[in-house]
Each structure stands twice: as C-alpha cells, then as structure tokens.
Amino acid sequence: MINFFHSGGCHDSCCLKVQHLSVSIGGDKILKDVNLHVHCGQMVALIGPNGAGKSTLLRALLGERDYDGNIIFSVPGSRKARARIGYVPQTPNFDPGDPLSAADLFACCLSRRPAFLGQSKADRELITECLERVHGEDLIDKRVGTLSGGELQRVLLALALEPMPNILILDEPLSGVDIEGQTELMDMLDEIRKTYDLSILMTTHDFSMLPRYADRVVLIDHEVKIQGEPKEVLASDEFARAFHIREV
Amino acid sequence: MNLWYMICEALPIEMLRWDFMKNALLALLLMAPLFGMMSTMIVTGRMSFFSDALGHSAFTGIAIGCIFGLAPTPVSVAFSVAFALLFSYVRSRSNQAADTLIGVFSSTAVALGIFVATLGGGSFTKYNKYLIGDVLSVTPREIGVVALVLLGVTVFWVCWGNRLALVSIHPQLASSRGMKTGLTQTLFTVCIAVVVTLAINWVGLLMLNSLMVLPAASARNVSKNLKQYHGYSVLFALGASLGGLVLSYHLGASTGASISLCLAGIFAVSFVLRKKIS
Numbered sequence: 001m002i003n004f005f006h007s008g009g010c011h012d013s014c015c016l017k018v019q020h021l022s023v024s025i026g027g028d029k030i031l032k033d034v035n036l037h038v039h040c041g042q043m044v045a046l047i048g049p050n051g052a053g054k055s056t057l058l059r060a061l062l063g064e065r066d067y068d069g070n071i072i073f074s075v076p077g078s079r080k081a082r083a084r085i086g087y088v089p090q091t092p093n094f095d096p097g098d099p100l101s102a103a104d105l106f107a108c109c110l111s112r113r114p115a116f117l118g119q120s121k122a123d124r125e126l127i128t129e130c131l132e133r134v135h136g137e138d139l140i141d142k143r144v145g146t147l148s149g150g151e152l153q154r155v156l157l158a159l160a161l162e163p164m165p166n167i168l169i170l171d172e173p174l175s176g177v178d179i180e181g182q183t184e185l186m187d188m189l190d191e192i193r194k195t196y197d198l199s200i201l202m203t204t205h206d207f208s209m210l211p212r213y214a215d216r217v218v219l220i221d222h223e224v225k226i227q228g229e230p231k232e233v234l235a236s237d238e239f240a241r242a243f244h245i246r247e248v
Numbered sequence: 249m250n251l252w253y254m255i256c257e258a259l260p261i262e263m264l265r266w267d268f269m270k271n272a273l274l275a276l277l278l279m280a281p282l283f284g285m286m287s288t289m290i291v292t293g294r295m296s297f298f299s300d301a302l303g304h305s306a307f308t309g310i311a312i313g314c315i316f317g318l319a320p321t322p323v324s325v326a327f328s329v330a331f332a333l334l335f336s337y338v339r340s341r342s343n344q345a346a347d348t349l350i351g352v353f354s355s356t357a358v359a360l361g362i363f364v365a366t367l368g369g370g371s372f373t374k375y376n377k378y379l380i381g382d383v384l385s386v387t388p389r390e391i392g393v394v395a396l397v398l399l400g401v402t403v404f405w406v407c408w409g410n411r412l413a414l415v416s417i418h419p420q421l422a423s424s425r426g427m428k429t430g431l432t433q434t435l436f437t438v439c440i441a442v443v444v445t446l447a448i449n450w451v452g453l454l455m456l457n458s459l460m461v462l463p464a465a466s467a468r469n470v471s472k473n474l475k476q477y478h479g480y481s482v483l484f485a486l487g488a489s490l491g492g493l494v495l496s497y498h499l500g501a502s503t504g505a506s507i508s509l510c511l512a513g514i515f516a517v518s519f520v521l522r523k524k525i526s
Contacts, residue, residue: 099477101473104413108411108413109410109425116405156421
C-alpha cells in the first residue's frame with residue numbers, strides 16, 4: 001500500500017519510507033525486501049548495475065507497478081498533508097521535427113486552455129516563472145526537439161517543480177548530458193533542494209558526482225546491498241562486486 | 249442550406265451556378281478544417297499508416313453492409329470502431345512493432361472486404377465510388393453530417409487536446425503526469441475510425457489518406473509551436489481544397505485527385521521553405 005500521510009517514527013523528518021518492498025514481474029523477482037529511508041532535504045542516489053531494478057523501484061514509488069510491502073510518503077510536521085511527488089523521466093527522445101515549443105509542453109501539462117490556441121498572458125508568466133527556477137527562461141519558445149541534453153533536462157526539471165513537490169524523483173538525469181552540463185545540473189539540483197526544502201531521489205551511473213552532491217548512496221542489485229555515505233559505499237566490497245571492479 | 253445557396257448566387261463566380269458545386273464547396277469548407285486539425289495528431293502520433301488501414305476496414309464494413317442488405321454507413325462505422333479497438337488491444341499486448349501489426353490488420357481487412365464483396369461471383373465495380381470517391385455528388389444531408397462531425401471533433405480537441413498532444417508526442421512523460429494514456433489513445437483511435445468511415449463516402453479511399461497526412465506534414469515544415477502547427481495545417485487543407493475544386497472545374501479532372509495534387513504542391517513548397525522559416 002502507498003500511504004501518503006504522516007506515520008510517525010523515523011523522527012519527523014522522514015519524507016519517504018520504503019519497508020520490505022518486493023516486486024515480481026512475470027514470476028521473476030526483480031526486487032526483494034528493499035528497505036529505504038529518504039529524510040527531508042536529503043539527496044539520495046540509487047546506484048546499481050543495469051537490470052538491477054532501479055527503474056522498477058522508481059515505478060513502484062510512482063504507483064506504476066504492483067508491489068508487496070509498504071511505501072510511505074509523508075510531509076514533515078503535518079499529519080494530513082499529502083506529499084507531492086515530482087518526477088523527471090529518463091531523458092525522453094523528442095522528435096526534432098515536432099512543432100512543440102517548451103511553452104507548449106508546459107501548457108499541455110499545466111493549463112486547461114487548449115495549447116493549440118497558444119498561451120494566455122497569465123499562463124506565459126507562470127511558465128516563465130517555472131523556467132526561471134532552472135535558469136532556462138530563454139528556452140520558452142525553443143522547440144523541445146532541438147534542445148541539447150542538458151537544456152532538455154532543465155526544462156523537464158522545471159516541469160516537475162510545478163506544482164512544487166515535497167520529493168523529487170529523477171531517473172538517470174545525467175545520461176545524455178555532457179560533463180559541463182552534468183556539473184551545472186547537479187549544482188542546480190543542490191540549489192533547488194536547499195531553496196525549496198525538498199528531498200531528491202535519483203538513479204545514476206555517474207559515480208564521480210556522488211561524493212560531492214549526495215548525502216546518501218544506496219546500492220541495489222535486486223536487493224539493497226549496502227547503503228550509507230557516498231565514500232563508504234564507493235569503497236565497499238559490495239560496490240566492487242556489483243560493478244566487477246578487480247581488486248588491485 | 250437555402251442561405252448558403254443565396255450567398256453563392258450573390259457571388260459573381262461562374263462555377264457556383266451549379267447546385268452540386270455549391271454543395272461541394274460547402275462540404276469542402278467544413279471538411280478542410282476537420283482534416284487539417286485531425287492530421288496534426290495523426291502525423292505527430294505516427295498514425296498515418298493506421299488511418300490508411302482504417303480506410304480499408306471501412307471499405308470492408310461497407311461491403312458487409314451491402315451483402316447483408318443493411319445500411320452500409322452505420323455498419324461500416326461499427327466495423328471500423330471494432331477494428332480500431334481490436335487493434336489497440338492487440339498493440340498494447342504484443343511486442344511486435346506497430347507498423348507490422350497495422351500490416352497484419354490492414355491486409356486482413358482488405359482481404360475480407362474483397363472476399364465478402366465477390367462472394368458468390370459478385371461484381372466489384374459497384375464499390376469503385378468508395379475507392380475514388382466523388383465530392384461533387386455530396387448531398388445536403390451529408391453536409392449536415394460533416395458539420396456535426398466537425399463540431400464533435402472540435403469539442404474533443406478543446407477538452408482533450410492538451411492530453412492528446414502530450415500522449416502523441418511522449419506517452420511516458422504523459423503517464424508520469426498522471427494522464428490516462430491508454431484511454432486518450434483509444435478515444436482518438438475511435439475518433440479517427442468514425443471520421444475515416446464517414447469521409448470515405450465523400451472523398452474516397454485514395455484522397456482520404458492525403459487529407460489525413462499532407463496538411464500536417466506540410467505544416468511541420470514551417471511551424472515552431474502547436475498554434476502555428478494547427479493554424480498552418482487547417483490553412484493548407486482549406487487552400488488545397490478550394491484550389492483543387494477550382495482546378496478540377498476548369499480542367500475537368502477528378503476533384504479528389506486535384507485536391508491531393510494541390511496538397512502535394514503545398515508540401516513541396518513548404519519543404520523548400522523549411523529552413524528559411526524555422
């Protein structure tokens with residue numbers, strides 16, 4: 001069951017709690033007995049080899065997959081408020097020929113006014129405000145298919161931040177983004193989490209960023225192999241085994 | 249209709265002396281925005297081959313209706329909708345590519361149509377009008393149906409347009425925003441099925457696909473956003489319809505073919521201009 005309400009325990013600062021989560025797809029056990037806590041304002045990175053079940057875990061959190069166990073989202077200090085989840089999907093490939101501007105993308109998601117009639121002044125102001133959060137206000141009239149990997153991630157991030165979520169979930173935000181763009185994106189995520197006091201849970205294959213930005217790292221290979229501070233996890237035997245790193 | 253006839257007679261245009269031309273002009277003025285609008289999402293959702301397959305299934309429905317002595321239009325609408333729903337069901341549960349499945353469904357529908365039409369040594373020629381179509385033979389009653397369909401599609405576009413655009417462009421992103429992608433796709437599929445089946449009587453199978461694909465294909469070449477995309481698509485469909493009607497009147501060629509050729513001409517021009525504009 002997904003419980004969006006405050007449940008006590010884990011002090012008052014726990015934003016997401018996963019208890020004994022198991023997911024099976026067609027008889028194969030993809031995830032078994034996963035336990036995970038994300039505290040408020042924390043940035044937690046999920047790492048693991050391909051096919052380890054990272055994306056499956058995110059889908060279960062988003063309610064797109066059946067599972068056994070408990071997923072509890074809670075808003076600190078409130079017993080009734082429902083936690084809002086913002087989700088940035090794995091870099092979607094937009095067709096470069098699609099005549100869809102960034103403003104259209106926001107209008108399709110946020111406005112009741114049909115996007116094919118263009119945006120009202122109020123809608124355009126809201127969209128500009130959203131894009132300003134990711135320093136992307138100049139992207140408003142660009143076609144999404146022509147954006148670079150980093151620009152597209154920023155637009156999708158701005159979209160996930162409206163309405164402002166309590167927890168932001170990102171699936172491989174760094175893939176398809178060049179090194180410079182990666183640092184820029186991680187700096188931005190860090191800034192956003194501090195400014196808006198939200199928690200971030202992301203999957204990634206880029207371990208070099210972890211010590212600098214992540215509060216905690218969770219290594220998953222169908223089950224939680226190890227979790228803790230980035231340096232501790234990256235130096236562990238479990239990490240070496242999961243990624244077939246030979247001991248020197 | 250009387251008001252329309254009075255307007256036409258007040259205009260100093262020679263070809264509007266004929267009632268069938270007045271009917272055809274009004275029908276095209278209603279059909280062009282309808283197809284212009286629908287073609288945007290058909291092209292964006294990569295469903296142009298699917299709409300063609302639906303045209304074939306509509307033809308099969310007509311053949312079945314004729315054989316069993318039922319009114320062909322309602323039977324073919326029902327058959328196309330069933331065809332579209334069955335296709336959506338199989339696509340969501342199969343790991344085959346969409347175009348492969350469309351090939352499977354399309355060829356089956358055509359085979360079934362010809363099989364039913366020629367059952368017991370029947371002749372195929374009476375079905376020719378559904379292949380080539382004749383917009384000049386459109387009746388005032390049919391124009392009423394076109395107007396109703398245009399109204400229905402416009403309402404669907406206003407209420408579901410945003411969801412439909414996002415689902416067509418990026419289904420995963422749409423579902424991550426809590427949109428019901430399956431329902432939206434199914435509704436649009438049913439909408440295409442109904443429009444294609446009704447339109448096959450007016451414009452024929454051959455012209456149908458050019459009207460379903462070319463306006464938006466041309467508009468994509470010169471548009472930067474959804475507003476321009478829809479605007480140009482409707483404008484191109486209208487321009488080609490009027491141009492084709494005038495051309496066919498003066499040259500004595502098939503109206504459907506003339507309109508298709510005008511659309512092809514617009515596509516060629518938009519293709520040349522694509523870099524200058526975007």
